[in-house]
Amino acid sequence: MHVVSAGELTEFAADVMTRVGCDGDIAAEIAENLVGADLYGVPSHGTMRLTQYAKQARTGLVELRERLLVEGAR
Numbered sequence: 001m002h003v004v005s006a007g008e009l010t011e012f013a014a015d016v017m018t019r020v021g022c023d024g025d026i027a028a029e030i031a032e033n034l035v036g037a038d039l040y041g042v043p044s045h046g047t048m049r050l051t052q053y054a055k056q057a058r059t060g061l062v063e064l065r066e067r068l069l070v071e072g073a074r
Helices: 006-019 024-040 047-059
Strands: none
Touching: 006 024, 006 047, 024 047
16 A cells, blocks of 8 residues: 655645646645545545546646635525
């Protein structure tokens, strides 16, 4: 098994998202959230989603250059 640090994985994920068209700051935020989910023990919402998100960005299914603003509470 190859072990990488959270920092290395975050850099890698941000690089992947940048290469598929994300602005750098958004790519970094996505990467931090994915790695954070892994570290928090919720891998279903972590870096296992990186390939899926990259494919969706490449095909235009999602727009990754815009920030979402969520208002209100549940």
